[in-house]
Amino acid sequence: MAQTTKYNMVKEKITDWITSGKVQPGEKIYSENELGKMFGVSRHTIRQALGDLVHEGWLYREQGAGTFVSHQQIPSTQMALSQSQLPLKKTKNIGVITTYISDYIFPSIIKGIxxxxxxxxxxxxxxxxxxxxxxxxxxxxxxxxxxxxxxxxEPTKTNVFNPNMKFYLELEQNKIPYLMINQFYPQLSPPHLVVDDEYGGFISTEHLIKLGHKKIIGLFKSDDLQGINRMKGFIQAYKAYSIPFFPEMLINYSTENQVKFPMERLAETFKTDNRPTAIICYNDQLAIQxxxxxxxxxxxxxxxxxxxxxxxSFLAEASEVKLTSVSHPKMDMGxxxxxxxxxxxEEKGTLPLSYVYKPNLVLRNSTGPYPKTL
Incomplete structure (x- = not known):
């Protein structure tokens, strides 16, 4: 009970700083160590409180820079308040929903928005x-x-049936415009901004094939269309260069088992005589693992x-090995x-229903010719 009290105390105090104007939108707040000393609590308690405030929209994180106050006026924890409880709306309000908000490429997309x-x-x-x-x-x-x-x-698990279609239809019935980013639900044919992920999968595989690699393993997330399309490009490159393709070259995983499963399956391939000479990953996060x-x-x-x-992403240059990676527009998409x-x-005219960004391969030192020793 004491832990919960300290945790809530930290959240309430930081929230009070924001609502009272003690810290302004875009301003950096104290570090975890500083907050821990200030409130006399563990760093774990501080990290939990900050994580909740980021999730609720009060704060946002920038990798390597710190934690900052969000520019939004009303955080997600208060979104369900009835209209009578809310202050009079002086400006128009745009909702932004992403799969994640404070990690990986999402801060850059959100910053653009x-x-x-x-x-x-x-x-x-x-x-x-x-x-x-x-x-x-x-x-x-x-x-x-x-x-x-x-x-x-940014929709959720676009490669599986989604039972939330009625909410999108309600948006349409209420004439509330919505736009999907990174992926989209094919059933709705909604306006969307996406990357040509099939092409991205193709050019990454083609690059390795041209370097002489034939034993290439692809690790792809299978419950969203991004992963499926990247996998399609991977397979198409094998077909285009008439290289024999084997099922063992593909390792698929889902959101629920993404922490351990792909690495466990990859480890199995290194116990065989048919070891890969190259690996293509669904994203930079997995590549670092x-x-x-x-x-x-x-x-x-x-x-x-x-x-x-x-x-x-920033991870491509975060480790000693600088990672060759397929580009993503991030800030431009936002x-x-x-x-x-x-x-x-504002109904300023007819808009295109979709736009597809063409990615390119950013070459660094994680790729090289087929090993001559093999």
Missing amino acids: ESYLTDHGYSLTFACTDNDIKKEKQCLQTMLNRNIDGLII VIQYLRSLHLSIPDDISIIGYDD LDAAKWIVNAV
Whole structure:
């Protein structure tokens, strides 16, 4: 009980700083160590409290820089308040739902959205689903209760049936424009901004094939269309270069088993005589895990084995091995999404229903020629 009291005390105090104006939007707050000393609690308690405040939209994190106050006016914890309980709306409000909000490439996408919308007098309400269908339902319900004027959303698990379609149809019936980013639900044929992930999968595999690699393993997430399309490009490259393809070359995983399963399956392949000479990963996060595993085997990258990530995130240059990775527009996607939703809300004319970004391969030192020693 004492732990809960301390945890809530930290949250309430930081929230009070924000609502009272002691810390302003965009301003960095104290570090975890400083907050721990200030409140006399453990770093674990501070980390829990900050994590909740990020999830609720009060704060946002920037990798390597710290934790900052969000520009939004009303956090996600208050989205379900009835309209009578809310202050009079002076500006139009745009909802933003992403699968994650404070990690990986999402801060860059959100920064692009936020910078444009706040410059144009819009308030924002953030929420994230953790790529969970039930949480997506909650987010959509609270956004509708908030009476948003428009919605930018990264949908959840687009390669499986989603029972939340009625909420999107309700948005359409209420003439609330919405735009999907990174992926989309094919059943709805919604406006969307996406990367050509099939092409990204193709050019990464083609790069390795041209370097002489034939034993290439692909690790792809299978419950969203991004992973499926990247896998399609991987397979198409094998077909285009008439290289024999074997099922063992594919390792598929889902959101629920993404922590251990792909690495366990990869480890199995290194116990056979048919070991890969190159690996293509669903994203940079997974690629970093693979690099750590390869180091445990005392394999040199790229002399013994090559590896490619996806999204060209900050992680691509975060380790000693600089990661070759497929690009992602990130900030541009956020800006374009914000421009689209403003045009739709203000009815400034007919808008294209979709835009597909063509990625390129950012070459670094994690890929090299087929090992001559093999």
